[in-house]
Amino acid sequence: MSVAADDAGMQPVAALPGVGPALAALLQKLGLEHVQDLWFHLPLRYEDRTRVTAIADLRPGQSAQVVGTVEAVERGFRYRPQLKVAVGDDSRQGLQLRFFHFNRAQAEQLAPGARLLCFGEVRQAAQGLEMVHPQYRRLGADEAVVVEDRLTPVYPTTEGLGQKRLAGVIAKALALLPPESALELVPHELCAAHGLASLREALLTVHRPTPDARLDLLLHGRHPAQQRLAFEELLTQHLSLKRMRAAMQRRKSPSLATAGTLRRRLLESLPFSLTAAQRRVDEEVRRDLAQTKPMLRLVQGDVGSGKTVVAALAALAAVESGCQVALMAPTELLAEQHLRNFRHWLAPLGVDVEWLAGKQQGKARQAAMQRVAEGAPVTVGTHALMQEGVEFARLGLVIVDEQHRFGVQQRLALHDKGADHARGEVAHQLVLTATPIPRTLAMSAYADLDVSAIDELPPGRTPVQTVAVSNARRAEVIERIRVACAEGRQAYWVCTLIEESEQLRAQAAEVAHAELTAALDDCKVGLIHGRLKPKDKQAVMDAFKAGELAVLVATTVIEVGVDVPNASLMVIENSERLGLAQLHQLRGRVGRGAVASNCVLLYQPPLGQLARERLAVMRETNDGFRIAEKDLELRGPGEVLGTRQTGQLSFRIADLSRDAHLLPAVQQVGERLLADHPREADRLIARWIGGAARYARA
Template identity: 40%
Template sequence: MRPEILTPLYQSVQVLPKIGPKLAGLLGRLTRGTDGDEARVIDLLFHRPYSLIDRQRQPGAANAVDGEIATFELHIDQHMAPPPGNKRLPYRVTGHDRTGEMDLVFFHAHAAYLEKTLPVGEIRYVSGTVEWFRNIPQMVHPDHIVSAEDFAVMPLVEPVYPMTGGLSRKVFGRAVSFAVDLVPKLPEWLDKTVLEPRNWPEFQQALIQLHNPKALSDLEPTSPHHSRLAYDELLATQLALAITRQKMKKQKGVSREFSGNTGRKIIAALPFSLTHSQTTAIAQIQADLRKPERMLRLLQGDVGSGKTLVGLMAMADVVEAGFQAGFMAPTELLARQHFQTMQPLCAAAGLRIAILTGKDKQSHRKAVIAGLEAGEIDILVGTHALFQESVAFRDLALIVVDEQHRFGVHQRLALSAKGIAVDVLVMTATPIPRTLVLTYFGDMDVSKLMEKPAGRQPIDTRSVSQERIDDVITGLQRALANGQKAYWVCPLVEEAEILELTSAEERFAALKSVFGDGIGLVHGRMTPAEKDAAMASFKSGETRILVATTVIEVGVDVPDATIMVVEHAERFGLSQLHQLRGRVGRSTGKSSCILLYKAPLGETAKARLNILRETEDGFRIAEEDLRLRGEGEVLGVRQSGAPTFRIADLQVHADLLEMARKEARLILQRDPDMQTQRGRDLRILLYLFGLDEAIRYLKAG
């Protein structure tokens, strides 16, 4: 049970004034990265500001600088509504101060509302961005219009947060300020020896300071309040991993006995031979499976290095030993793709394989669940549907998890609970630097697949300015006439108000006018059936261009697709661009990747695109990405919507991570069941960061 003191933080944001279901959903998309889930109060509290708006400048109308944010004390002179029937013209309100005149401009205005808000003859304070037009300063839709009394209490320094389409800065800022008021005073779980030398505030105070910055220095991740919260988050994560490790050590493993014959049948059915890395990884996994200890191994392999086959070989060994195996993919699309890849190989080796996803018909579900319980299914492939309580294995021995960062520690624990001493093999196509392996996976054993299958050619990677998009489209027309297929990736699904980025839907419409019906669209807001249909059309060649968002980033396999266009490449992380590029170059034909960017490029964006042109080595790219961007993007989780660190930044807080790891171990050495007063306080910390699964481990002993 979550401690009662945290209840206010785990309520839906609908408890906050003026937040209804629609806004709660938008806030959920922004803070939790998921569609359909409402945000909770705590999600707003952990959504960090990244910049400031300073409204302290009051230069006077005549001295206002074009493009700058400033505040003015205006005497309201006149309202000028547009002529009836001409809605394209704006509504104007004129005013003046001691230095000169200023116009306030409103489009699609409600006259009655503006007359009430800006009464003629009265003084109003307005704040917003100034634009000069026909030698008069004007402000289009001011951010604030307040009376003198309200101005006296209005904060003149405002935090700026990452936003999503359909949500205004003002609405979000108001919601956060109400959320901060709900933070209870919590017991102190940190030791004085950690707090005092660093001048860290208590947790509640740190959150208040995070959302009320007074100067740019308050936004620095090294500031005392930010460091405090980062350490709390790192300590919670390290404590959860340490508890999980402690639990795993307490549970004895099972030695699996097998000859390897089933695996040899799979290899005999392959049209290619294994790489040296694959052979090594298979041998390491077989050694783990034969030991009477639980396997917890991370298999890292670059895009196209053949991880799925290594996973299948491990499952074949376990089935030969008389057990069952589960293979879990992050999306339905990938689960079906893995199933189709494995099915013929399983048939050749006499393995019974089935698939279970969230959208299966009830009759199929019942048949699969019954077959699983009866032991008539050896390998079950699926999505998070495998977690459901109704899914019971007769004798589960191994779980292979594809793209682990799309699943939290929670899901890993839930799946392990479906069998006795279940071995776990985690696979990721994102080469992860050592720091992150330790942070996210604890002390896991690691196998790496370093080579690509024989015959793969390097991908010709070029960066091209957005201004030359017509040349790119002309080149595509030539390539398609020669029978090639292409992906075109955009960063957004629909036009966002704030970012001027081409959305997938808009680009799809523009390209359709050139290419006609030979073009498909796939994005995260479509239903699984719609996504599957779009992918199937592209795979079969019915459509030859697929416009997509990053839903195609991981694992989508269309070997005859040879061109990848990434629009607004400067908006993507290095590892993510590398993943996207890995969708092509999957056969022996020549492939190319075009990175369209909007000039001028910042230094980081320039460095990112240069590295991609220089190398296809995923491990080098991951290290560079960690240096340039930070841990969330390296694992791909920021874009995929899975939770990563919300406060901590591993580049800045690496020393705190080391400190947290040592402290977590010390805490459990002194108080293995966390029953002391400090142990109980630390349990609150685990609940606070959503790591309550670890507490269930403590209770289960």
């Protein structure tokens, strides 16, 4: 991009005609501060207003534009006010327009005989086809119908900024689009080698598709113009992650190479041998820790594959080298599980394990923080580890479990605590996840991390048999629990709700607990949910683990980290509401002992296509990596990584599952840019990520 192009693109949006302070403030809410931000503010979808469709040719599910004359109007107040408008056209078919929000002037405008141009989504209603809240314009009796000459883009927007106004501002910005030679940042030889189309043409096509553009390709993000922009966005993400890794690795970390005395003692004390996969990953971690540059490693392993032992061995290397270890988990339940495991393994070796969580108050908290500041060797906790006032004497290793549940700023905070400014050192980072990440996703989403996989389960684990059962057969499922409990087995009954409210989830669990307590009078039924106090939660879990409870009714709070080998039956209510990864995590709570285990997926019919596919995958396989690939295919990467909340991967046009075929070329071009064209790499990051690049240190 030339200086002239830079000048045009870097002008503030307020430099555009008609953009005053109020409009500039609305645009800023969308992150649109410069003219080039508007060039790359891409449509979410398109509407086809280039033609008028006869009412007789309409099909449910399609969005269409029709011209019709109002034949009848009905105002109703059943449940809530509504306005029903029947329109007809020359094809002698009728269409109902339905409005729930309307005023008197609107109702008067839609009088019998009025001629309307309407656009909306066609639905099948009891009385025939209808459009709910269509966009419409009243036409004069003899007025000619003028249709658009291009597809109409629909942009991401904010309250107070309508589509028409935003499209107008973007059109003014596009008028300043410089020539191709000035706009392109990927060097010509790399564009030619990888067959990259013109960036300028791609932008104009995406913002102003011609009527003959392939609407089916545009709607699914597969149009060549969209693919060109997706390539550049994926390239930018790759560059920013690689930059972040390089910046981290220029810093120093303490070498944690030791004689391995504590490690040998732990391995000798374990009642099991490490699997080949655990040994391989342990060796990779040991190699990293011996270096004086920071380890940045993600260890992914299926539910129950034994990641915690690998983390404990890494912790002992740090302790033996005179450094501290911090292990952070996203929930108190999971953090407490780690605390018990670490104390069980490390206390006999003379290594103290501290506990620091949000619910700790008063003197107990102050005392724990004091011990950490004085050099307590290992500290386990939740996000409380990152709060102000928590200081470490010399933090050498940070272990983060289920990293995708933490926000970017939270990970930054813990990393900064690890810095020993006197020595110029930062802590090594080990990230654990029980959500297997498909290879294509790991290549892009975790380009800043080395990835290890524990892809082998410990011997003696039995595959879980999974069945999907309609809620109509609920009584049969409860009877099955009675039989299992009579045989001395234990069961989980998991309540799921879409609602984010912890209160509603707790209420659902309480209803199920009352139902099962009444139905299973010879079994003791426990209850655990997110609103219980930590000590009460722990008391229930301990009772279940000790066999004092036959059935545990729980919310998805038990999704990760709970280990009760005697529990061999899992019932998941409303299973159609959960994603594959969450279903797989829940199922992983059973099948941990030698006895055959079962998982019952209770669902509420009728099942949608997506839910049917998910439940079919759960029945077919127990392989977490296969399930992760399918989850990526069905739901997309933002959901798989849980990154909607984390500030990562909020792509404008790229989609990792759809565009995975671009990743090998993205990597090749990225390496060349970083090596030979670092200035262009910086400008690409500024173009696509801008202010968000400050998070790239996470």
